[in-house]
Amino acid sequence: MDFQLSDDQRALRTGMRELLAGRFGRDRMRAALDGGGGGGVGGELWRELGAAGLFALRLPETAGGVGLGLPESVLVFDEVGRCLLPGPLIATQLAAGAEKGAAEGAAVVALAEAGRPVGHLAAADALLVLDGDSARVLSGGALRRLAGEAEPVRSLDPGTPLWRVGDLSAYEGEPLPDGARLRREGALLAAAEQLGSAARSLEAAVQHAGQREQFGAPIGSFQAVKHLCAGMLVRAETARTAVYAAAVTADPVEIAGAKLLADEAAVGNARDCLQVHGGMGFTWEADVHLHLKRAWLRAGQWLTAADAEEALAADLG
Structure with a gap:
C-alpha cells in the first residue's frame, strides 16, 4: 500500500505555505502581536483564507465547497501551525456548513468547551460549543448575551486572547449532529498544527546552531547540541507518522495517540529550541517562546493529554 502524498496533495501543501508566507509572514505576525488585539483575527486575511478554500475545504462541491x-485538512493545518497564524481556524472549518459566511471567511467561529476559557470571543460571529459528545452553534442574541457576561482573563499566548464565560448550558444554539466526531476531528487538526509548530522549532534550532559560534566554532558542532536537535527530529517525525496515519483511518484511538504525540513534540521541541538559543530565546524579539506558549495552550484544547491517555488505556483493556 502506498502512503506517499499525491501530486495534488503536495501542490495543496505548497500552495498553502506560499499563501501564508505572502499574507502572514514574520513581519506581519510581529506587527499583529505588537499591536495587541490577539493577532488580528478576522478581516481581510480571514476572507483571503476563505477565498483560498481553507474553511470550505471539506464541504462537498454541491454545497460550494472544495470536496x-x-x-488534506491535516496538510493545510500543518502549514498553519508553522507560521503561528492566530484565530479559531479549526472551529471555523468544522462549522463551515452550519454557520452562514463561515465557509467564505466572512464569519469567525470560535471554540467553546465546557469549563474552559474561550479564545477570540471578541472577534467571533458564532461559537462552536462542545459539551461532552454534544455540539451546537451559538450565535445571534445568545452569543451577545454570553459575550456581555464574559470576563477577559490573562492568556498564556499573546496571540490568543481569552475570556472566562458562564455555564454554557444556559445558552441555546443550533444542534449539530455527531459532536463526538467533531471533537475527534478538531483534535486531529490541532495535532496537525502542533506538528507544524514542532517542525518549525526544529528548523529554528538547526539554523541557530549553525550560525551561533562559541569558542571559535558553531555551537551545532558540540555533542550536546547535536543530541538536542536529533531528539527534536525524532519527536517531530514520530508525531508526523501518527498524525498522517490517523488522518487516513479517522480512528478515535489513533487520533488520541496522534494528539498526544503531537502535543509532546510541539512542547518538547519548543523547549529544546529555547535551550539551543540560550537566554536570547526568552526575549520578546525571538519567536521561540511564542511557539512554546501556543503549543501549551493548544495542548489543552479539543483533547487533553489526560483524555487521550484514558482513550488509549481503554483500548488496551
Whole structure:
C-alpha cells in the first residue's frame, strides 16, 4: 500500500505555505502581536483564507465547497501551525456548513468547551460549543448575551486572547449532529498544527546552531547540541507518522495517540529550541517562546493529554 502524498496533495501543501508566507509572514505576525488585539483575527486575511478554500475545504462541491477530505485538512493545518497564524481556524472549518459566511471567511467561529476559557470571543460571529459528545452553534442574541457576561482573563499566548464565560448550558444554539466526531476531528487538526509548530522549532534550532559560534566554532558542532536537535527530529517525525496515519483511518484511538504525540513534540521541541538559543530565546524579539506558549495552550484544547491517555488505556483493556 502506498502512503506517499499525491501530486495534488503536495501542490495543496505548497500552495498553502506560499499563501501564508505572502499574507502572514514574520513581519506581519510581529506587527499583529505588537499591536495587541490577539493577532488580528478576522478581516481581510480571514476572507483571503476563505477565498483560498481553507474553511470550505471539506464541504462537498454541491454545497460550494472544495470536496476534499481529512488528510488534506491535516496538510493545510500543518502549514498553519508553522507560521503561528492566530484565530479559531479549526472551529471555523468544522462549522463551515452550519454557520452562514463561515465557509467564505466572512464569519469567525470560535471554540467553546465546557469549563474552559474561550479564545477570540471578541472577534467571533458564532461559537462552536462542545459539551461532552454534544455540539451546537451559538450565535445571534445568545452569543451577545454570553459575550456581555464574559470576563477577559490573562492568556498564556499573546496571540490568543481569552475570556472566562458562564455555564454554557444556559445558552441555546443550533444542534449539530455527531459532536463526538467533531471533537475527534478538531483534535486531529490541532495535532496537525502542533506538528507544524514542532517542525518549525526544529528548523529554528538547526539554523541557530549553525550560525551561533562559541569558542571559535558553531555551537551545532558540540555533542550536546547535536543530541538536542536529533531528539527534536525524532519527536517531530514520530508525531508526523501518527498524525498522517490517523488522518487516513479517522480512528478515535489513533487520533488520541496522534494528539498526544503531537502535543509532546510541539512542547518538547519548543523547549529544546529555547535551550539551543540560550537566554536570547526568552526575549520578546525571538519567536521561540511564542511557539512554546501556543503549543501549551493548544495542548489543552479539543483533547487533553489526560483524555487521550484514558482513550488509549481503554483500548488496551
